[in-house]
Amino acid sequence: MRIQLGSRFDLFLTQPTPMIALLNVHYSRSSDMEYPDHIVTTPAVPLTAYRDGFGNWCTRLVAPAGIFTIGTQTIIHDSGVPDVAAPLDGQIPVELLPEEAIPFLLGSRYCDTDILSDEAWRLFQNTAPGGARVQAICDFVHTHIRFDYLQARATRSASEAYREGVGVCRDYTHLAIAFCRCMNIPARYCTGYLGDFGMPPPYAPGDFAAYMEVYLDGAWWVFDPRNNMARIGRVLIARGRDAADVPMLHSFGQNRLDGFEVITEEAA
Structure with missing residues (x-):
């Protein structure tokens, strides 16, 4: 297409x-x-x-x-093909991760892992490691945050999004990334284009989309906690630790x- x-x-x-x-x-x-x-x-x-x-x-x-x-x-x-599904397992021990993945394990401006670490382990320690755990995180974030464009705030951190339970796609993504990093899974912030291809109307006005890529089984895989489903026509613009790197x-x-x-x- x-x-x-x-x-x-x-x-x-x-x-x-x-x-x-x-x-x-x-x-x-x-x-x-x-x-x-x-x-x-x-x-x-x-x-x-x-x-x-x-x-x-x-x-x-x-x-x-x-x-x-x-x-x-x-x-x-x-290609017109939806996002490729990530493996259900594939979590690599920290000591075996490649050096280029390590920065995406650490806390950053919006992904305040130091505040969320205990809560992440409370919520997700009993999930299966790897892709299944990442999906459990996305499922939780998808339902925990209520989307409200009018309540977007440029300074909202992951822990604030968790506490407030409201936000936009960047807030969903920051919270999911922070939880993944707390669980020793490298995750990086992505921004790009994402149309409504394959989705039923009505369609919202066009906007950029935030989502994440997670390192599993030696490769980076797309996860989208805001939409929480495979989508068609995702086009990457930039990657970073969080939104502060890619305005x-x-x-x-x-x-x-x-x-x-x-x-x-x-x-x-």
Whole structure:
């Protein structure tokens, strides 16, 4: 299937402001795109790019004062097959994990494992290790948190999401990641596109999606505690320890978001 992808941010800035944008499709899907998803700004400004420590493609710029728009678009080819199911077992002892998986066992800005460790073991110590335990965590988080877009909060940690029982997809993901790490299972935060392919209407307005990848049996596997089911047309943008590593726009100064659009739909 061919998927039309795109995003647009309409900003107002009171002064020239440096920014870092993580809006491009992840390099692992670059061969699937019909054309590059170059970042376009209005007014046009110089852009420079680099890869961060997680391999994500980051774009640096200075947005001018006033009205400023930034976005990207492309068409990507997708198999149309739902997420591949993870193995039910496959948990690797900590001492045998590869070094690149270790950072995703540790606490981070939003995944406060030190606060949640005792509760994680109370809830999940009797589940079977591996994929079955991860699924049990996703099942719990999926029902424990009530989705409410109006109660989104950029500062909410995993422990706060657990205590408050409300949030958006990033909160589901942070809590599930924290629980996995508490149970010695490496888990990393992912952000990307996820349309409503294969789902019944009505459809919510487009938005980016947060989910996680968990290291089992020598590979990384997708789990989605917000939707808690295999989905079609998931397109990765960036990975990190949590949302602090992969903001769509990181602004080094104040700005006002006046408009926001995400497009994920099947192309003609």
